[in-house]
Amino acid sequence: MEGLTKRYGHLAALGGVTFSIRPGEILGLIGPNGAGKTTLFECMAGVLPPTAGELLLDGRPLSPVTRLKTLFYLPDAVAPWSAQTVRWALEFAVGFLRGRGDRLDAVIEGLDLTPLLNARMGTLSKGQRKRALLAIGLLTAQPLLLSDEPFEGLDLRQSREVAATLRRHAERGRTLFLSIHQIADAARICDRFVLLSGGKVCGEGTLDELRDDARGSGTGATANLEEVFLALT
Amino acid sequence: MRSRRAAWTWLLEKEMRELVASRAWWVLLVVMGPLVGFAFIGSVRTYAEASGLGGTSAGVGEAFSPLVGIWAPTFSACELAAVFLLPFVGIRLIAGDRQSGALKLEIQQPLPPVVRIGVKALVLLAGWIIASVPAAVAIALWRSYGGSLYGPEIATVAAGHVMNAGLTIALAAAAASLTEHPSTAAIVTLSVTVGTWILSFVAAVHGGVWERLAQYTPTAMVAEFQHGLVRLDVVIAAATLIALGLGVAAVWIRLGVPVVRRVAESIALAAMAFVVVSAGTAATKSRDFSESRANSFPLPDEQTLAAVRGPISIEVHLAPEDPRRVDFDRHVLAKLRRVRPDVHVRYVSATSIGLFEQTSAGYGEIWYDVGGKKTVGRSVTAEAALETLYSLAGVTPRPADDEAVFRGHPLVTRAPGATLVFYVLWPAMIVSAGVWARG
Numbered sequence: 001m002e003g004l005t006k007r008y009g010h011l012a013a014l015g016g017v018t019f020s021i022r023p024g025e026i027l028g029l030i031g032p033n034g035a036g037k038t039t040l041f042e043c044m045a046g047v048l049p050p051t052a053g054e055l056l057l058d059g060r061p062l063s064p065v066t067r068l069k070t071l072f073y074l075p076d077a078v079a080p081w082s083a084q085t086v087r088w089a090l091e092f093a094v095g096f097l098r099g100r101g102d103r104l105d106a107v108i109e110g111l112d113l114t115p116l117l118n119a120r121m122g123t124l125s126k127g128q129r130k131r132a133l134l135a136i137g138l139l140t141a142q143p144l145l146l147s148d149e150p151f152e153g154l155d156l157r158q159s160r161e162v163a164a165t166l167r168r169h170a171e172r173g174r175t176l177f178l179s180i181h182q183i184a185d186a187a188r189i190c191d192r193f194v195l196l197s198g199g200k201v202c203g204e205g206t207l208d209e210l211r212d213d214a215r216g217s218g219t220g221a222t223a224n225l226e227e228v229f230l231a232l233t
Numbered sequence: 234m235r236s237r238r239a240a241w242t243w244l245l246e247k248e249m250r251e252l253v254a255s256r257a258w259w260v261l262l263v264v265m266g267p268l269v270g271f272a273f274i275g276s277v278r279t280y281a282e283a284s285g286l287g288g289t290s291a292g293v294g295e296a297f298s299p300l301v302g303i304w305a306p307t308f309s310a311c312e313l314a315a316v317f318l319l320p321f322v323g324i325r326l327i328a329g330d331r332q333s334g335a336l337k338l339e340i341q342q343p344l345p346p347v348v349r350i351g352v353k354a355l356v357l358l359a360g361w362i363i364a365s366v367p368a369a370v371a372i373a374l375w376r377s378y379g380g381s382l383y384g385p386e387i388a389t390v391a392a393g394h395v396m397n398a399g400l401t402i403a404l405a406a407a408a409a410s411l412t413e414h415p416s417t418a419a420i421v422t423l424s425v426t427v428g429t430w431i432l433s434f435v436a437a438v439h440g441g442v443w444e445r446l447a448q449y450t451p452t453a454m455v456a457e458f459q460h461g462l463v464r465l466d467v468v469i470a471a472a473t474l475i476a477l478g479l480g481v482a483a484v485w486i487r488l489g490v491p492v493v494r495r496v497a498e499s500i501a502l503a504a505m506a507f508v509v510v511s512a513g514t515a516a517t518k519s520r521d522f523s524e525s526r527a528n529s530f531p532l533p534d535e536q537t538l539a540a541v542r543g544p545i546s547i548e549v550h551l552a553p554e555d556p557r558r559v560d561f562d563r564h565v566l567a568k569l570r571r572v573r574p575d576v577h578v579r580y581v582s583a584t585s586i587g588l589f590e591q592t593s594a595g596y597g598e599i600w601y602d603v604g605g606k607k608t609v610g611r612s613v614t615a616e617a618a619l620e621t622l623y624s625l626a627g628v629t630p631r632p633a634d635d636e637a638v639f640r641g642h643p644l645v646t647r648a649p650g651a652t653l654v655f656y657v658l659w660p661a662m663i664v665s666a667g668v669w670a671r672g
Binding site for chain 2: 042045046047048049064065068069072073074075077078079080081082083084088092095096097098120136
């Protein structure tokens, strides 16, 4: 991502955001509420027009068509197809979104969706809906998956199971870029981190690299990701 | 393993499922029965009363045309539903995706936005056709009473209402895509509808260019079809406006495109539509599908008028709201324009209602000019106008064929069973189907 800027009139939601994503990694986008995480994802996915900036793949700008083939964005706080069953929503993801039908059973099992298959999407609890939507994201075929707050609404046990499922998908070569505001969740699953605050990137790297940056800035304790985040933002 | 089905078929299935899940559609279905039934039963009774008075001579024959007596009022119920209920079904189907966030997922499938909107419009149109089944039931009942059916005129009326539904769907689609919230879209849609009514009112008062514009409001366009008349300029205008509405909707569902660009594209589409509709107004072809030839002069008169040499000019000294002018427009000029598209008509009046011009010299006069020969008359009947034109042109029409005169189809019936069908069976059937389909 190169110099992504998004302005709403005089308000800059994102100001020249630049970072990189490596194939097969789980990259965490860390930031407080209002940092611009969702705006960043939506600009990357092309559902929100950026004011400036480019998405580059191997140094070349991504065309809209190539972008659709390269990444899939799973938004947070959406409740699609409320009258349809979970089973239909997953089949729709495979059919309409050109997802991977061969992964269907594994994804259903990994996210413990079997008991929910005949339930309507509109009747699911927040956590159940999050798992159903995550299943849709995992079924898509694009090599990069952007997921906004994948652990939102999940309890501790579900968070751990979802983290394990995501890890398995990353190990199979899928690149994951996850927006997470719960730093403990991010620390548990992500390989690297992009720290975002006030629409700007405050740090990028592994926990150790960020720790070194924080030490360099001399702003306090840096034992864990929370302290590193506080030190750098 | 990936799906082999084309992406648009998945979308079609999804939209059909969403339509069936939509309460708004089921409400439309339930309401259509009593709405059509009320109009049908009322018009059958009125028709029967008129038929009971007897008399089937050529003069009163038109009064017994099922087109005017039964189908125009019965299908008017569809027009009412298209204006006040169908927009909400359309907005629910289109704005619902944005509200629920489904659109953010679905636009990541590289399907052209025109196809997305086209599929939604197709499903909505199918939903409308299903909702129009009570009108088909009315036709079947009329037939069972021994009523006369003339296929071409019923097909014309039905086509007019499908076209009207298309206009409503296109408007609702554009409004739902342009606005952030369904309630705003509903307000925009109804505002446009009210705006067309205001335009019709202004046209009735001021005439002139307003009158020409008002010919292309949905109400005016449907009215032509309800009289069994298909005008090419109306069809071009309707098709263009439908394409414009759906095109604007397709432009605005592309969330990732900058607003400035979407505005520019919408303006370009509107400009193109304006050019096409303006050019289309020059199209003079039309066809009268009514059994009674309600929109045409008798065939011998049409043949005679077509053979008249030289340009025909008519100067009408009547105000736009004067009932005589309305009569003259409807019964003479509209028919004359169909056979002589080159006729030049000029209206002269100082006021809009004409009430205070009655004593003015020349008010009420109609000047005819055929190839430079002029005369004046005051009658607004078709017979008087034709006689004047023939006199100026120096021609004599072939005598009317008495057999060809439409003598009407009187029918005395009390619409048995209609109350049960429209007020009880239809709502009960739809409610049961709705409960079953929505689980």
